[in-house]
Amino acid sequence: MTKDLQIRVSPSVAAQDSKIIHYVASEQALSIMRITGVRILRRSIDARSRTIMVNLLVRVWIDEPVDDTPVIAPVQYQAVKDNAPSAVVVGMGPAGLFAALRLIELGVRPIVLERGKNVKERRVDVARISREGIVDPNSNYCYGEGGAGAYSDGKLYTRSKKRGSIEHILNVFHCHGASRDILIDAHPHIGSDRLPDVIAAMRETIIRCGGEVHFNTLVTRLLLNSTRDTVVGVATASGAEYAGPVILATGHSARDVYRMLHNEGIALEPKGIAVGVRLEHPQQLIDRIQYHTPYGRGQWLPAAEYTFVTQVEGRGVYSFCMCPGGIIVPATSEPGLLVVNGMSPSKRNTHWANSGMVVELHPEDLPARYDAPHDALAMMNYQHDLEALCFEQAGNSQVAGAQRMQDFVEGKESQLIPPSSYPAGVQPSRLDRWMPAPIAGRLQRGFRTFGKAARGFLTNQAIVIGVETRTSSPVRIPRDIASMHHIALRGLYPCGEGAGYAGGIVSSAIDGERCAEALVAKL
Template identity: 55%
Template sequence: MPQEVEISLLPQELEQEALIEKKLRKKLRWPKDQQLAHWHIRRRSLDARGRQPLFRLRIVAYKTGELVPETPSIIAALPQVQNRPEVLIVGAGPAGYFAALELIELGLKPIILERGKDVRARRRDLRAIQQFGEVNPHSNYCFGEGGAGTYSDGKLYTRSKKRGSIEKSLRLFVEHGAPSDILIDAHPHIGSNKLPKVVAAMRETIESKGGEIHFEAWVTDFLIEEKQGQRSLKGLRTADGKEWWGQGVILATGHSARDIFRLLDQKKVAIEAKPFALGVRIEHPQALIDELQYGIKERPKELPASSYSLVCQVENRGVFSFCMCPGGLIVPASTAPGELVVNGMSMSRRDSPFANSGMVVAVDMEDLKEYAHLGPFAAMSFQQEVEQALFRAGDGSQAAPAQRLTDFVKGKTSSSLPKTSYIPGIYSARLDQLLPAGISRRLQLGLQQMGKKMRGYYTEEAQLIGVESRTSSPIRIPREPDSCMHPELAALFPCGEGAGYAGGIISAAMDGQKVAQALAKWIAAQ
């Protein structure tokens, strides 16, 4: 039987196979004449808690004669579904694409309708918002092939392990061109420079197996049939007037498709307000974060750009770091003209001189009493008002208000600002006044607490840039726990972040797989 053990390595030892085998033999206590036929790393993590950062490796070792199992290709086993029953999917993000791949595996034909452009054409619209402040409401950092995750760092870590198979999701990424390291890293990451090719490869697989993907196909209506008091979703209409029909609809539109939420409400399909979080992006020099986390002045090339995770409670609300991007960039994530939203991303090398993270405050329904009359749109309206207010504070471009961390806490205007990774530019402003009072106050108190937890984090070298507001969907589309179908509209299967059931690339991907399985089961029972 193969044996699994853990060994520790210094960063500079990570590529030394002979040394790894020597340590492995010592840990296994094998005699010298026992041959080591094969070994592979099952898990790799970085432990920076001690005086010296160490890599912890869990390794599976095989003796001579022991069978090393082969992992069959998922793609190769997918059937042709050209002439199989059709299912509509709205949205070509991770939830939509992974749902499509799962449907193909289950013998159903997916037809994906995506309001944005393909991942290559989408780049021109990202350039337009970065350099000229022009926001295309259908093609931006949130909308388009690959969804928000494609150009938002590509972190593949999730705590939602009950949702589905993390291993299968990661393997599908690897089979479509992602580095195999994501299968073993404790906090896997692809990078926004590599994800577009992976996403395009997934599209090619879906189409080669008989699925369809239609870009710039903006859904504007749900075609609902009512019989004997039972409502059922039969199809969709897109902005060009075309009608699409299928045996079920997976709605995977992401957390920013406000028009879809409004359409659901107009069609009397139940939706509900959902708590989310709102705050800022905080940006430090990456060298400072490296020094604080690793305890060394200069990070060697063998160590990755360091990250952090901070959380505290202030006035019964969580204040926490979100989507931390080591060696990353801050990008404009607005989805409509007249609003200002920022987000973070990293390239695969994570070699930017800046570290950024969302620093946000939980927003509960109790905080939105003045919006209660808006019903399910209470949280969304609050979110939108803040984004529009910060846009109005500027010059009409995507330049963002910024304030040194220490000045924000003290309630002072920053006389100067550090350099930034944010290409549209920043200007000095009183973010502590521009943000809602409850958000500012809790951020001020929370950041002081975090400065005590992570000595050196609270510094004038850091700055806050606003607003980070698209942390999760402010609306949930209800669904039954087992069937994953909307409780009041048959054949509608809400899915992913936009429906309020995921938070990140991998959890959205796994939710897509789960919903596809539930839909296939429902079709089979008809």
Template identity: 40%
Template sequence: MLRVSEIRLPIDHDAAALPAAVAARLGVEPADIRSLSIFRRSHDARKNSALAFIYSVDVALADEAIVVARLAGDRHLQPTPDMRYRFVGHAPDEPGERPLVVGFGPAGIFSALILAQAGFRPIVLERGKAVRERTQDTWGLWRRKQLDPESNVQFGEGGAGTFSDGKLYSQIRDPRHYGRKVLEEFVKAGAPAEILHVSKPHIGTFRLVGMVERIRHEIERLGGEVRFQQRVSGLRIDDGQLVGVTIADGGELRARHVVLALGHSARDTFAMLQAAGVRMEAKPFSIGFRIEHPQSLIDRARFGPHAGHPSLGAADYKLVHHCRNGRSVYSFCMCPGGTVVAATSEAGRVVTNGMSQYSRNERNANAGIVVGITPADYPGGPLAGIELQRQLEARAFELGGGSYEAPAQLVGDFLAGRPSTGLGSVIPSYQPGVRLTDLAGALPDYAIAAIREALPAFDRQIRGFAMPDAVLTGVETRTSSPLRITRGDDCQSVGLRGLYPAGEGAGYAGGILSAAIDGIRVAEAVTRALLAAGEGGG
């Protein structure tokens, strides 16, 4: 099979156009194509170019060798790589110790799934609730200002990514095609098949809920268990070897192989790990605000005369600006046609995040506009970044009136340095509501100065980005984990055998896809260790 890239077709082409274009590129008759599948589809919607889809396709031909010889040197023609997932091993027939997976976000889900598919019957411990119960609890904060600290946007089945745009792309290196495995499992669980080939796949919250449930059922069908409302409160360690965990309700589980897939907001668990001597280090993360514009403004700025074309959907953007004070400001977790959501997991604090559905058809576009910070900004050890987050989130709670409403300010007022007293044309989407104020006191001075410099610079890239009526909502503090649990090449915690930190909370991923990929990588490390020890869960 051959992979042919850079096939360009008008965006309104009919079904026959693609095989005809591929045949013409290869110099064969359409009848010579035995099969054709789309590997990747992106679009070219630049203002000064013809609206077009650009395809990479995998093709089987009657006589591929002749075509390859004739087109030798064509950089847009290559053998189709083998992207099938291959397990590193399977459990033996004799039962043995069952591995534990702590946390059931993307990293935990895919660690558990791979271990279950390999026959090891993992036990998953999730501190929150099943995804549908969790959804109801999350609405409790959004609609009634009632926070459940154990069941919210951060904690529960599916992890924080469940209440997001559901983006499924990443820029990490993936030589073993783990990402393909993730996407294929999502399709089996109910995701649209297009995520296998569109350039920027996404799913949206409503679809993610059902998919997460189906993957859980598959893990259980294969002999695994998922136990909810089971917060790990301690580790049992014997001479540098993890031998079990304790649960907040007083229970205990013996295990010598534990995947720790916490997510970036398990602050109490991080404190427990530090007290237990698990090695951690502070790492950079980012802080800022959410910004909202009319989605139509972003569409016009990105697509020009093509804005509104049904095949394009809602436009996105990715922006970065390097400031005079040495800081970098960038857009984060951009949600086309989405909403700004309340994402705190602790009482008396306000945190924002972005979310959208598969349709991306809400009125506003939103994104984090965040400033990169480093441990030099929050000295004091591995947990110092968490303390900074808490301070900023408590300040946001205060600025919002102490009722889980979020502080907000119009961009025009923010740039002019004056409090906002009334909304303009952009109606903020954050629930349970916003309180207009002056955001200058919501972040450190260096971050405010950097964002004030960046917004006009972004306006030069996207006309209207600094429109006076655009709304800033604070604060965005949980862009990534503020610490890293150090691990070796075998994915085990440095200094503690049997503990396998994984995913975004451990500091090794950012987003659904990269966290899921890291979960697979860690599951493979656990598999190797179990097989080397002669253990299994068959």
């Protein structure tokens, strides 16, 4: 007999199967000898009150051998037929990868074109940004196999409500080597140390099943039919052409792609984003605050997370992409700009906790010179200029400007900056002065609110580092709702975060699958 039970236990019980068995035996008034095994199906931490508890959904085997069959069946990929039709996928981030895998499932051969290098070679270029301040415009934290998702935290939670789709995406990650924990945890994450192998395994599936993957292949042009209402392929920087309907999954950093579309007269829309700073605390301090104890997280609890949100003068101020036990990274995709972001390894075991702290920005908030009412690229241009300003304030380097948190709020200079995880180094800087006043001012007020909500959070032990700007796409490439192709161009499927229809790894992956399905329906 098997039973699925919802239980609420201490972190030490939740971490050990033998203790779960004892707990269940006593709860169910069963002899311990009758329980042959348990498996956790769902796990979430409840840290709202002083006593931290873990909610578990467990499957219990009683008087029968444990069945090892996976709860969710593994995804099977068959090779496409020799004469299968092809589709072009531009970009190999989560959206492009999942689009390609879905095309294979539907019997279509994906031809994947990626401007960057494979995920292993990319590592060298990513390290050079921190070590030498040199940014390769085609191989960095945003570009290359795996896209912006490759050297990320790999947090796999999303605000998307499509439970079935989310489970499927997690299962595909798991089938390519991600831990089974991601199928269980309420806040699953893979970690920047594990993601590259998972991504490489996905590429192997694509190639094994008859797909093509071309690295160092920068798409520079769309090919249109004679009546200019249908995209029939793409051209690359080297002059090569690839024919087929196109899934354009180039992410939110590919400004050259937006400019190319704009110059071709293809309809685009400006989109609101959020900009601000990365905030970094010692992880121990966050553990003490979130777990309500001076002793920190102890042996059984993971590095604590937080989420903050408030409204200041009609705009949201909120924490974004929090990385417990993580590091801050230089995430620009172009030389001459400074952008920060965060990631964390699978164990989340560094000394630091960081998150983006950002302010909502609408096109109408931009200074008049950006001409937001008439220029679809206005928000993107603003984002670019803020990153350029940040680079300039850092003495034209990747050594980021930083200020202690309380000093930032009180408008004071920080003489000394405490050690930071940011590998390119930090230097004192008056972010409160040089950041645009509507952003800095709202962050200051937001931080005061967060400091009241969580005692100890507003502190000079924490630092703010500038700037965080790549939170979502500054442009939308509008789609026809039913067919999912571009509103004016058949054969072009704007996809993932860069199209403005997704934000984060999971929702971009879901969008990749949906675009593939829409494309195949049309074929």
